[in-house]
Amino acid sequence: MSQTHARKVETFAADEARVDWHSAALLALRDKRDLQAKSLPQWEQMRESASRMKLYVLSHLPELLEQFTSNCEANGMEVHWARDAKEHNEIVASILKERGKKKLVKSKSMLTEEVHLVPHLEKHGIECIETDLGERILQLREEPPSHIVVPAIHLKKEEIGELFHEKIGTQAGASDPTYLTHAARESMRQEFLSADAAMTGVNMAIADEGAFVVCTNEGNADMGAHLPDLHIAVMGMEKLVPDADSAALLMRMLARNATGQPSTSYNSIFGAPRPGCELHIVIVDNGRSLRMADRRHAEIYKCIRCGACINTCPVYRRGGGHSYDYFIPGPIGLAIAGDNPEANSEAWACTLNGSCNNVCPVKVPLRETIAYHREQLAQQKQLPYHKNAYMPLAGKIFGSPRGLSMAMTAVRVGLRIMPQILQRRIGGWSKSRDFPKPPAESFAHWYRKNRGE
Amino acid sequence: MASKEEFFASLTPSSIEPTPMPEVAVVTLDAPPREHFIEVLEGVGGRLGQGDDLGDVKKRAAELVSQNLQVLSLMEGVEGNRDPSAVRDPHELKDVDYTIAPARLAVAENGSVWISGEDLVTRNAVFICEHLIAVVDENRITGTMSEAVRRLGKLGGGWGVFISGPSKTADIEQALVMGAHGARSMTVYVLRGV
Amino acid sequence: MKIALFIPCLVNHFYPEIARDTLELLEKLGHGVSYTQGQTCCGQLMTNSGCLDQARASVEALGKALLKEPCDAVVAPAASCVVAARENLERLTSFEDFHSLAGKIFELTEFLHDIAPLDHPLKPLRKTVSLQMSCHGLRQLGLGTASELVVARPVNKLQALLSRIPELTITQPSRDECCGFGGTFSVDERDISGKMANDKVADHLATGAEAIVGYDPSCLMSLGGVVSRKGIPLEVMHFSALLNQVT
Ligand code: SF4
Numbered sequence: 001m002s003q004t005h006a007r008k009v010e011t012f013a014a015d016e017a018r019v020d021w022h023s024a025a026l027l028a029l030r031d032k033r034d035l036q037a038k039s040l041p042q043w044e045q046m047r048e049s050a051s052r053m054k055l056y057v058l059s060h061l062p063e064l065l066e067q068f069t070s071n072c073e074a075n076g077m078e079v080h081w082a083r084d085a086k087e088h089n090e091i092v093a094s095i096l097k098e099r100g101k102k103k104l105v106k107s108k109s110m111l112t113e114e115v116h117l118v119p120h121l122e123k124h125g126i127e128c129i130e131t132d133l134g135e136r137i138l139q140l141r142e143e144p145p146s147h148i149v150v151p152a153i154h155l156k157k158e159e160i161g162e163l164f165h166e167k168i169g170t171q172a173g174a175s176d177p178t179y180l181t182h183a184a185r186e187s188m189r190q191e192f193l194s195a196d197a198a199m200t201g202v203n204m205a206i207a208d209e210g211a212f213v214v215c216t217n218e219g220n221a222d223m224g225a226h227l228p229d230l231h232i233a234v235m236g237m238e239k240l241v242p243d244a245d246s247a248a249l250l251m252r253m254l255a256r257n258a259t260g261q262p263s264t265s266y267n268s269i270f271g272a273p274r275p276g277c278e279l280h281i282v283i284v285d286n287g288r289s290l291r292m293a294d295r296r297h298a299e300i301y302k303c304i305r306c307g308a309c310i311n312t313c314p315v316y317r318r319g320g321g322h323s324y325d326y327f328i329p330g331p332i333g334l335a336i337a338g339d340n341p342e343a344n345s346e347a348w349a350c351t352l353n354g355s356c357n358n359v360c361p362v363k364v365p366l367r368e369t370i371a372y373h374r375e376q377l378a379q380q381k382q383l384p385y386h387k388n389a390y391m392p393l394a395g396k397i398f399g400s401p402r403g404l405s406m407a408m409t410a411v412r413v414g415l416r417i418m419p420q421i422l423q424r425r426i427g428g429w430s431k432s433r434d435f436p437k438p439p440a441e442s443f444a445h446w447y448r449k450n451r452g453e
Numbered sequence: 454m455a456s457k458e459e460f461f462a463s464l465t466p467s468s469i470e471p472t473p474m475p476e477v478a479v480v481t482l483d484a485p486p487r488e489h490f491i492e493v494l495e496g497v498g499g500r501l502g503q504g505d506d507l508g509d510v511k512k513r514a515a516e517l518v519s520q521n522l523q524v525l526s527l528m529e530g531v532e533g534n535r536d537p538s539a540v541r542d543p544h545e546l547k548d549v550d551y552t553i554a555p556a557r558l559a560v561a562e563n564g565s566v567w568i569s570g571e572d573l574v575t576r577n578a579v580f581i582c583e584h585l586i587a588v589v590d591e592n593r594i595t596g597t598m599s600e601a602v603r604r605l606g607k608l609g610g611g612w613g614v615f616i617s618g619p620s621k622t623a624d625i626e627q628a629l630v631m632g633a634h635g636a637r638s639m640t641v642y643v644l645r646g647v
Numbered sequence: 648m649k650i651a652l653f654i655p656c657l658v659n660h661f662y663p664e665i666a667r668d669t670l671e672l673l674e675k676l677g678h679g680v681s682y683t684q685g686q687t688c689c690g691q692l693m694t695n696s697g698c699l700d701q702a703r704a705s706v707e708a709l710g711k712a713l714l715k716e717p718c719d720a721v722v723a724p725a726a727s728c729v730v731a732a733r734e735n736l737e738r739l740t741s742f743e744d745f746h747s748l749a750g751k752i753f754e755l756t757e758f759l760h761d762i763a764p765l766d767h768p769l770k771p772l773r774k775t776v777s778l779q780m781s782c783h784g785l786r787q788l789g790l791g792t793a794s795e796l797v798v799a800r801p802v803n804k805l806q807a808l809l810s811r812i813p814e815l816t817i818t819q820p821s822r823d824e825c826c827g828f829g830g831t832f833s834v835d836e837r838d839i840s841g842k843m844a845n846d847k848v849a850d851h852l853a854t855g856a857e858a859i860v861g862y863d864p865s866c867l868m869s870l871g872g873v874v875s876r877k878g879i880p881l882e883v884m885h886f887s888a889l890l891n892q893v894t
Contacts, residue, residue, distance in 0.1 A: 004835075013839060016842070027822075043797035045478065049478065059467055059471045059472045060471070065461075080454070083460055083463050091454055094454075133633055137625075150624065155626075157626045177626055181625060181633060189634075193544060206608065206609075209607065211608040217622060219620040219635025219636070223581065227543050245477045245479060246477055248601070262617065266614055267565070268614040269608050271608045298468050312795065345835075348831075350829075351832050352782075352829065353824075354782055354786040355782070355786070355793065358793050358796055359795045374695075378699070385834075387696050391693060394692060394693060395698065395701025398688045398704070399703075399704025400687075401684075401685040401708055404688065411660075428834035428837050432841030434872045434875040438660070438661055439660075439661070443659045443663035444682075447666075451682070
């Protein structure tokens with residue numbers, strides 16, 4: 001059993017100024033998202049269409065996978081199938097090794113985090129370079145991302161300055177973002193030029209075209225993919241969309257919702273390998289179809305990884321991305337993996353406020369899915385925070401009008417006689433809040449006295 | 454490793470009720486595309502080229518060449534100082550300062566232009582350069598991404614990219630910096646239609 | 648209308664004045680109001696933690712108590728309890744009468760705005776209040792349009808009601824973010840919950856209002872806890888107190 005989420009946030013939460021800084025950075029993204037969404041009067045209809053389109057995809061996966069595959073093959077790409085993480089990693093390693101490749105540049109892919117690809121390839125002696133600036137910073141720090149779109153959002157520029165000074169030789173003490181970014185550009189350019197293979201993720205796989213879209217702001221996916229003679233694109237099977245109209249719909253929403261830009265700088269559409277080069281696609285299940293077999297869990301696969309639910313999440317913003325057990329933080333991470341009994345407090349790292357549902361461009365029922373995980377864990381008696389012990393008791397007390405009245409009266413009387421100084425030392429609630437000043441009598445009592453039965 | 458058949462055989466049937474494909478609306482915009490495009494282009498860090506005639510692009514190319522910069526022009530009728538037909542491998546372009554490329558479409562709602570691989574000697578020509586100049590006919594500006602994709606026709610079998618402004622990142626403290634890995638600047642010449 | 652009051656456990660024992668204000672207000676507005684003894688909890692404490700089985704007895708006892716008096720509508724001055732009562736009566740019980748009961752439970756704001764619209768003349772009140780649009784009421788009951796949504800004409804039912812009070816100045820915090828209460832979340836996740844409550848109070852304070860006014864007593868309890876701990880000069884009140892005062 002891992003530490004509870006409440007324990008894991010303690011260090012981050014202790015530095016209030018940093019929490020405020022972190023929260024403000026993410027709120028700025030939320031605000032930019034709101035502006036962009038509000039610039040399109042049809043926004044809510046677009047969400048509805050996107051959601052229904054994704055439901056169509058998820059309920060027609062085998063057909064669409066067939067169609068996508070045969071079209072990709074007709075377009076000269078090679079398609080591979082991985083039932084799980086192990087198969088995925090073996091496929092990628094063997095493609096690289098068969099061709100004697102030694103150095104892979106990769107753009108950001110949540111899938112490769114999910115299947116732990118990089119350590120696997122390194123074991124095979126293949127060097128892997130993350131090329132997204134944020135991901136690269138974390139690779140150099142040997143630290144996981146704390147957000148799926150802005151992976152280094154938890155770091156201060158001074159910390160990055162120090163890291164770059166040590167790793168890529170920038171001036172000591174320099175922390176100007178422009179200077180640091182351009183230094184990284186120079187250093188990464190050498191990596192791009194010397195790589196002999198490239199990997200990208202896939203944002204949308206267009207079934208009826210046999211083509212896929214890769215969206216970046218930095219241009220790192222394209223810079224990587226268009227230099228060496230081998231490009232491997234990896235995708236979870238839920239990335240399918242039926243046609244180009246659907247891809248266009250998602251392209252219209254993705255960047256607007258993620259960072260408040262009208263588009264990512266690059267929407268690159270790959271429909272064939274470069275002449276004389278190879279393009280491989282690895283399609284991965286890794287538990288997706290199993291989760292989709294449970295209707296109350298299935299809709300998480302509508303997700304297009306925009307990160308907006310994370311930005312708006314008040315718990316994430318104040319607890320940081322490293323407070324979660326699963327590698328994807330925030331609402332979508334909890335909705336995917338909140339049923340894990342090993343990290344059973346995760347599903348409770350949420351107030352069920354529902355802001356995430358409302359920002360989601362494809363209407364993933366995040367709040368309901370997280371609540372469902374709580375039910376599942378309750379069924380398995382895997383509740384965190386001593387709930388296994390006190391919930392049955394609470395159920396008994398609350399189930400009896402007399403019992404409830406007696407218990408509440410006891411609390412009320414207790415709080416009336418306990419000096420405030422002691423109340424403040426109870427902890428939990430009273431760590432930052434006083435208890436209410438309890439009244440002398442309950443409403444039920446007053447009503448009986450004053451209004452009769 | 455699984456064969457395709459093994460993979461399909463391992464799929465658990467989805468619990469999601471068969472949902473029909475909804476109508477995905479192809480939204481059009483009311484704003485005049487040219488003005489709208491220019492406004493959004495500047496908003497995403499792009500620049501509008503000075504002049505609206507191919508002659509202006511030629512003049513600019515000549516200017517750059519005269520400054521001893523490496524200019525790769527893929528635009529018919531515009532001369533650079535790098536010979537596109539001599540390019541054998543994208544790595545050779547690592548010292549290119551300016552790439553001038555034709556764009557087949559522009560999209561007003563996000564200030565992007567569509568560049569097709571068919572118009573480039575090699576795909577990386579529009580990424581590896583320090584600066585990118587794209588040239589588009591004003592009659593080829595569409596309102597939205599959905600209209601643009603409709604006009605592109607077939608996507609499979611080739612490659613192309615929508616580029617919206619220069620390469621950028623905000624990964625360090627959310628400070629926007631132009632010039633992450635791709636072009637540091639992006640200029641678009643919008644030519645008056647004939 | 649003939650109204651049965653649903654007074655959730657927290658209000659009954661810790662905020663009886665909210666129940667009395669609600670009762671008096673509805674009576675002044677000409678409704679026949681009754682209250683039945685034996686009401687328990689909406690089950691939220693348990694169902695919020697996924698413990699559906701443990702909530703059943705409480706929900707059934709509540710249903711039974713509410714069915715004692717026939718009525719046209721059940722009204723409660725607590726948004727999240729209304730959400731839970733409706734949902735739990737539907738999903739945790741199989742008794743028809745409980746299901747139809749679920750359909751006529753209303754939160755006080757929605758009752759006064761949608762079901763029996765408030766059209767009584769109100770006395771003026773010189774005061775500046777900041778609205779606490781708590782999440783369950785906002786996003787589950789639709790008492791307002793959440794800031795995430797793109798809607799041509801946003802609504803705010805609480806504001807609509809209170810703006811009928813002459814001379815009352817109504818403000819709102821800069822964001823409709825969660826106050827951090829979240830039921831047992833407030834204890835389990837004390838650090839984050841406390842920080843959220845502090846931030847929310849600061850946001851209300853920044854409006855320059857004299858009072859925080861809302862429709863969800865549990866959230867108000869959390870904010871009131873911060874106000875008291877820090878000695879902040881803000882009143883924290885349920886909106887029924889305001890309306891009762893001016894009706
Ligand atoms: S669940 Fe929705 S809001 Fe969250 S990352 Fe996925 S698409 Fe974006």
